Amino acid sequence: MPARLALGRHPVSDAHGAVDAIWKLESATIIAALTRMVHDVGLAEELAQDALVAALEQWPTAGVPDNPGAWLTTAAKRRAVDHIRRAQRLETKQAELAREAGLREELPESSDDVLRLMFMSCHPVLPTEARVALTLRLVGGLTAEEIARAFLDNEPRVTRRIAEAKRTLARERVPFELPAPAELVARLASVLEVIYLIFNEGYSATAGDDLVRPGLCLEALRLGRLLAELAPDQAEVHGLVALMEIQASRSAARTGPNGEPIQLHEQNRGRWDLLLIRRGFTAMLRARDLGGRPGPYVLQAAIAVCHAQARTAEDTDWPQIATLYNALAQLRPTPVVHLNRAVAIGMAHGPEAGLAFVDALTADPSLRDYHLLPAVRGDLLLRLGRAAEARREFERAADLTRNAAERAFLLRRADQLATDDSPGMTLERATEEFLGGLDSQTARSYGQTLRRLCRALGGQVPLSSLTTDQVTQVFATAWGQAAPRTWNRHRSAARTFGAWADLDDLTAGVARRTESPAPTRTIGPEEIEALWRLPNLPLREHTLWRLLHESGTGVQVALSLNVEHLDLDDRRARVGEVWVNWRSGTARLLPELVAGRSHGPLFLADRRPAPARPAASADLCPETGRRRLSYERAEYLFKKTTQAVDPTGHGYTLRQLKPQRTKRNRA
Amino acid sequence: MRYLMTSKGGDAPDEKLFTEMAAFIEEMTANGVLLATGGLAPSGVRLTSADGEITVTDGPFTEAKEAVAGFALVEVRSKEEAIELARRFRRIVGDGESVIQEVFGP
Numbered sequence: 181m182p183a184r185l186a187l188g189r190h191p192v193s194d195a196h197g198a199v200d201a202i203w204k205l206e207s208a209t210i211i212a213a214l215t216r217m218v219h220d221v222g223l224a225e226e227l228a229q230d231a232l233v234a235a236l237e238q239w240p241t242a243g244v245p246d247n248p249g250a251w252l253t254t255a256a257k258r259r260a261v262d263h264i265r266r267a268q269r270l271e272t273k274q275a276e277l278a279r280e281a282g283l284r285e286e287l288p289e290s291s292d293d294v295l296r297l298m299f300m301s302c303h304p305v306l307p308t309e310a311r312v313a314l315t316l317r318l319v320g321g322l323t324a325e326e327i328a329r330a331f332l333d334n335e336p337r338v339t340r341r342i343a344e345a346k347r348t349l350a351r352e353r354v355p356f357e358l359p360a361p362a363e364l365v366a367r368l369a370s371v372l373e374v375i376y377l378i379f380n381e382g383y384s385a386t387a388g389d390d391l392v393r394p395g396l397c398l399e400a401l402r403l404g405r406l407l408a409e410l411a412p413d414q415a416e417v418h419g420l421v422a423l424m425e426i427q428a429s430r431s432a433a434r435t436g437p438n439g440e441p442i443q444l445h446e447q448n449r450g451r452w453d454l455l456l457i458r459r460g461f462t463a464m465l466r467a468r469d470l471g472g473r474p475g476p477y478v479l480q481a482a483i484a485v486c487h488a489q490a491r492t493a494e495d496t497d498w499p500q501i502a503t504l505y506n507a508l509a510q511l512r513p514t515p516v517v518h519l520n521r522a523v524a525i526g527m528a529h530g531p532e533a534g535l536a537f538v539d540a541l542t543a544d545p546s547l548r549d550y551h552l553l554p555a556v557r558g559d560l561l562l563r564l565g566r567a568a569e570a571r572r573e574f575e576r577a578a579d580l581t582r583n584a585a586e587r588a589f590l591l592r593r594a595d596q597l598a599t600d601d602s603p604g605m606t607l608e609r610a611t612e613e614f615l616g617g618l619d620s621q622t623a624r625s626y627g628q629t630l631r632r633l634c635r636a637l638g639g640q641v642p643l644s645s646l647t648t649d650q651v652t653q654v655f656a657t658a659w660g661q662a663a664p665r666t667w668n669r670h671r672s673a674a675r676t677f678g679a680w681a682d683l684d685d686l687t688a689g690v691a692r693r694t695e696s697p698a699p700t701r702t703i704g705p706e707e708i709e710a711l712w713r714l715p716n717l718p719l720r721e722h723t724l725w726r727l728l729h730e731s732g733t734g735v736q737v738a739l740s741l742n743v744e745h746l747d748l749d750d751r752r753a754r755v756g757e758v759w760v761n762w763r764s765g766t767a768r769l770l771p772e773l774v775a776g777r778s779h780g781p782l783f784l785a786d787r788r789p790a791p792a793r794p795a796a797s798a799d800l801c802p803e804t805g806r807r808r809l810s811y812e813r814a815e816y817l818f819k820k821t822t823q824a825v826d827p828t829g830h831g832y833t834l835r836q837l838k839p840q841r842t843k844r845n846r847a
Numbered sequence: 848m849r850y851l852m853t854s855k856g857g858d859a860p861d862e863k864l865f866t867e868m869a870a871f872i873e874e875m876t877a878n879g880v881l882l883a884t885g886g887l888a889p890s891g892v893r894l895t896s897a898d899g900e901i902t903v904t905d906g907p908f909t910e911a912k913e914a915v916a917g918f919a920l921v922e923v924r925s926k927e928e929a930i931e932l933a934r935r936f937r938r939i940v941g942d943g944e945s946v947i948q949e950v951f952g953p
Contacts, residue, residue: 198927202931401922406877455882
């Protein structure tokens, strides 16, 4: 007889709560079994959801069945069979036969189904964010709303991400099977990465007010433990589980009463969760028993074990940890690993050694905005007794972190340290004063440069302490890879600032870079011919364009020609020191354009100048009173006309009429 | 969140109960839900302190039916999940009672 739900004050919501709990426990198994049947994870999830809706309708009145998981599975499978029959009715006989053949080949359900589902939802065809969302949805049984809340994202976006991921899996025909042995390591790495990402988002929330979101940690732990049972012969899986168990064991100890972070060496080790530590050790032993060369997760777990074994911070086996980080850096030469390695070196071999290592890292562009770099530097400086510098590093770290609790913590650390006696003008204040005196567009442009300097060097550093070397290094790290134009723009902003602040040598180490001018595209011979063939070319334009093309002269020079400069017989004209030579095409047109004039501009505007905009007398035609044709107008007309012959439809500029010089000509 | 489930009573264990219970424990462990579990001996030692004096008494103190016979520490997402697990457990062990309480700390 089905057990009636205990009737509390809210019987319906109690039933919903029970259904939700059952769903979270069972959904992975149900969806996996259905995916095997219908070969489409999106459809499988829909069918499972239908069964869940049925449960929500029936259980509150009929009671929760004895075995609710089995009830849901049966209901969902019935829907799957209905779906397959319906699809078959719609298909041709041939397709039906093919499908039946396929069905017959099918393997029986197995406990590996959930593992297949995991490999599918972590498939490399999906972007990382989609893998995370889909895994939590399909394997963790979380709703889009719960995922959105956990990741501080909005629900519609998570829903879209999940839907898109399912479509991608269907489109790419990702099969519901375990990876082939050859790709197992890579595919497993993707699954491990997704789980550890979920864990880390929970453990060291990158954004928001809370430092730890325990829900996500638990979710990741469960996924990891499940994976360890499903793939027990993979050392890295146990390594990841060990790592997560041990890190999670410190959850309670790593935040203070106000949510501020407490660093490992200051934690009350009595608050570490011994149960989780023991579980971590057990997982580590399983990894070790499997043997083989330790992978990145096993190494990280080994480091976590070192910390967990130390009864006090002073007992920590730092040389061993430094060795493990060295090994890890071989496998994962990421900036974060290097940074942790620096910490370990600082602990094992003294702050000076650590600082030297950290300083080498400051040139790494990928660590540019990583708040832990200045935080670690600050620690080491403090241990060396360089409090003022340490303070600035903590302030800089606080500026860089996006986590509110961490920022407050870093600022508190900074406040505990002595300030310089008279800090005077700081970089940040100088920047704001400097930018305040500029027009808004320049301020915006220069602001990009100077705020980057502030972020990289710390806004509170005294202006007078800035060195050429520091600025040079920021330039190399921030814009070393940028285009010469960008580099020069930042350089000139920093130079102007330096001049304003009376720090002339600020950019002495930053050399100007040569900008290669955008190569001028010449107009191809076919397009030129097409241009000349255009019907009703106005005489003035035709003449100007021919002249530019035949003479290769500059546009300004051509427009500055006066009738009295022309030597029509010798097909040339003299403008100042420059000779302009043309050929028959121009020669044929010129007499008509001159039209008996003896003086004044050769190329004339269509109208006389408006009274409000008088032209210089040299630019006026003494006979017609019209003005010299302007560069802008000439350019505009050319662009407009040539849109008809330019294959791209943009039209050309007058400069492009200049015939391309060959190398020989240039020499 | 963690819950401690303590259980009393239940049918005398037979082969079937052992098999079902082993499968249940295995599943809960694999799911990452069950952190620790164990049976408790019926006898025990009781310590009471009153007026700064501690008295130690040997058990047993209650009828076998009334004694706590086993515990399970589970890590779950909600109270409902803990209830659902306890429900499954009770279905296997038969008549008796279980209490679930949220665990704080360490």
